[in-house]
Amino acid sequence: MIMKRTVLFFIVLSCSIIGHTQQIVNHLLIARNLGEKVMHDGDTLRTFGFAQSLSEHPPIPGPTLYANEGDSVILDLFNVSQGAPHTIHLHGLDVNQENDGVPHLSFEVHHMDHGFYYFVAPHPGTYFYHCHVVSSIHVQAGMYGVFIVKPSDGSNTTWDGGYSFDQEKLYTMSEMDPVWHEDSVMDHPHDTTQSIHEVSIPEYHPTYFLVNGQSEHQLLEPDIALESAKEELTFLRMANIGYLANRITFPEALNAIIISSDGRPIVPAETSDTLWICPGERYGVLIEPLVDLTDAIKVSFVNMNTQFIENVQYIPVTVSGIIGIEEIAKESPFRIYPNPSSGSVHIASDGSPFDAIKIYDAIGNLVYVERQIIHGADDYQMNVSLSKGFYTIELLHNDRISASLKLVKN
Amino acid sequence: MKCIAISLVFFAISFNGLSTQITDTIYINSGVIQSFNGSNIPFKSYNNTAVFEKSNAILSYSVTDTVTLTVINNDSVAHQLRCYGLGVSAGAIAPGNQVDLSISSDSPGTFIYYDQEDYPNNKILGLAGMIVFRNSSASSFYWNLKEIDTLWVDEIINNGLTSTEYNPKFFLINGNHNPNINNDPMARVIGNVGDTILIHVANTGSSTHSIHFHGYHLELLQSSEHSNHQGRIKDTFPINPMQVLTLRMVPHQPGEYPVHDHNLVAVTGANIYPNGMFLTMLIDP
Numbered sequence: 001m002i003m004k005r006t007v008l009f010f011i012v013l014s015c016s017i018i019g020h021t022q023q024i025v026n027h028l029l030i031a032r033n034l035g036e037k038v039m040h041d042g043d044t045l046r047t048f049g050f051a052q053s054l055s056e057h058p059p060i061p062g063p064t065l066y067a068n069e070g071d072s073v074i075l076d077l078f079n080v081s082q083g084a085p086h087t088i089h090l091h092g093l094d095v096n097q098e099n100d101g102v103p104h105l106s107f108e109v110h111h112m113d114h115g116f117y118y119f120v121a122p123h124p125g126t127y128f129y130h131c132h133v134v135s136s137i138h139v140q141a142g143m144y145g146v147f148i149v150k151p152s153d154g155s156n157t158t159w160d161g162g163y164s165f166d167q168e169k170l171y172t173m174s175e176m177d178p179v180w181h182e183d184s185v186m187d188h189p190h191d192t193t194q195s196i197h198e199v200s201i202p203e204y205h206p207t208y209f210l211v212n213g214q215s216e217h218q219l220l221e222p223d224i225a226l227e228s229a230k231e232e233l234t235f236l237r238m239a240n241i242g243y244l245a246n247r248i249t250f251p252e253a254l255n256a257i258i259i260s261s262d263g264r265p266i267v268p269a270e271t272s273d274t275l276w277i278c279p280g281e282r283y284g285v286l287i288e289p290l291v292d293l294t295d296a297i298k299v300s301f302v303n304m305n306t307q308f309i310e311n312v313q314y315i316p317v318t319v320s321g322i323i324g325i326e327e328i329a330k331e332s333p334f335r336i337y338p339n340p341s342s343g344s345v346h347i348a349s350d351g352s353p354f355d356a357i358k359i360y361d362a363i364g365n366l367v368y369v370e371r372q373i374i375h376g377a378d379d380y381q382m383n384v385s386l387s388k389g390f391y392t393i394e395l396l397h398n399d400r401i402s403a404s405l406k407l408v409k410n
Numbered sequence: 411m412k413c414i415a416i417s418l419v420f421f422a423i424s425f426n427g428l429s430t431q432i433t434d435t436i437y438i439n440s441g442v443i444q445s446f447n448g449s450n451i452p453f454k455s456y457n458n459t460a461v462f463e464k465s466n467a468i469l470s471y472s473v474t475d476t477v478t479l480t481v482i483n484n485d486s487v488a489h490q491l492r493c494y495g496l497g498v499s500a501g502a503i504a505p506g507n508q509v510d511l512s513i514s515s516d517s518p519g520t521f522i523y524y525d526q527e528d529y530p531n532n533k534i535l536g537l538a539g540m541i542v543f544r545n546s547s548a549s550s551f552y553w554n555l556k557e558i559d560t561l562w563v564d565e566i567i568n569n570g571l572t573s574t575e576y577n578p579k580f581f582l583i584n585g586n587h588n589p590n591i592n593n594d595p596m597a598r599v600i601g602n603v604g605d606t607i608l609i610h611v612a613n614t615g616s617s618t619h620s621i622h623f624h625g626y627h628l629e630l631l632q633s634s635e636h637s638n639h640q641g642r643i644k645d646t647f648p649i650n651p652m653q654v655l656t657l658r659m660v661p662h663q664p665g666e667y668p669v670h671d672h673n674l675v676a677v678t679g680a681n682i683y684p685n686g687m688f689l690t691m692l693i694d695p
Binding site: 089091092094095096097100102105134135136137139140198199200201202203204243244245261262263264266267270276278279280281304305306307 | 557575576577578616617618619620622624625626627638641642643644645646648662663664665666667668671672673674675676677678681682683684685690
């Protein structure tokens, strides 16, 4: 039956993509149930999770998946777990019932079987994917990740016509209770003849409070910490897949604006230094610090029954310098020179290709587009005359953004 | 239909301009809930009849209605009835006594009525329901969210509440848990693609819930706690204790889709998955 669905889907897809720039996006997730996760205190918990290769323990959260709005997504779930069946629920993506991942209403994927999920990426935003088989256990065990839908052009924009930003960071909050990770809980009975499995669940007393799967000193790692330059616009994607509520407190100097939730814009946007995120919710927050800063985003984990704060974690924040003309350039395969420029502007490449340029002014207006560019191995002179000001230059290849560079024109 | 039926509206007695006079009666009853693990849990409810039902009556009226609500106390101790957000309250009603309340609302919305007597103990024992004023012919469904911590119930019934940590084991919608919520026609959303469907949600429990919809985003029409959130379109709606929400859904696709608390402890009951706050919506083409 799965194969039949696949063939039908490709026939429909091959007809529908003609004339569109959107793409077919394939993702593979391998469901595992013998993962190991080293916690901040050195203890190791058994986990379930989604990996993208058989040679690794499944990361927690699972790999972040991407598509652009309008892309046709094929998600291949390969169950190599020797235990319970698994599914992918595409949380918030509003897929049809067959692809919704609730076992008794769609299908479940058994050991050494593949299941394919198909959908067209909807509104740009932040979504979850997670297993929906005995979801209380399987989500706690680690079977979750984030699915990000970018705008149709893949740009650093919240949605088509939305806010432009310089960088984005994803923070996924969750917790772990070591008792739930014992074999007696994780190896729960699963009777595939039942439409709804009835499974004993322990009381929930989490002792690990996680941001991107990390806690305490682990949050000091560069991939977690928020680093920004002054006036740099950062889009924070914040998501709660735990069983406690999160109260997020931003340093006032970050000038946080809450602009979206659950894949939809918030109109009007809400200026607030405090944000509550309950289980299953996702929020988009735009920050633009104007001063140097060393501080932290405070993440309080709040018991849904008692309303008591059970734990607080801190995401380090460092703001220094002016938005990085040099810093950004050195991270990129492309470099703009001279910069600042009072005349012609060149783009040097390490050989990485680009075939289009978009230039935005300081307030985000698109002021110049150049397409069908054929450039040499390492240098391209832009054929544009710009007035004095501050510009963002996007380099694209096959309609996807390869780099976003800053230019000062004198 | 039993306890979940819309409160019996007896007659429209007279018209005063566009206002319709309605009389209705509600009974304060005491009984027990038999849980699925076999235990009996003492419980109190506002019911449509003098017979105890575990689900509090859902009172649903038009915004043009002026309701005279007779409250009859069938219990052995005094109780009250206060309409939170409507400025209506009855003082203590002695056992066997009754009072009449006049209730109306200029604007549509979802509200909570509850027992202010010995607050919050009687509310914890069950005495809290939902009152809705409507101005739409759209299909309406009603979810009264409530939890039960049997230790708290035991303490309140016997020696008074001393525990500080609330740790409920039962998570109910209109007094039911999964899969029985789907048998409640007031709770189970059934409709067609393109219908306008209103879902009235009241949290009369003591926990915060986070209600996640599969298949659809809904528009928040009313939030008693965050009026500035009105108009937001979401798939997950937190609701704090004593908060109400009114949600509007226009299904764009057919199918059977779950709705559940995404605090996934609350989809369990007596520590059994999935016997908690979980139901499905059935949308036909």
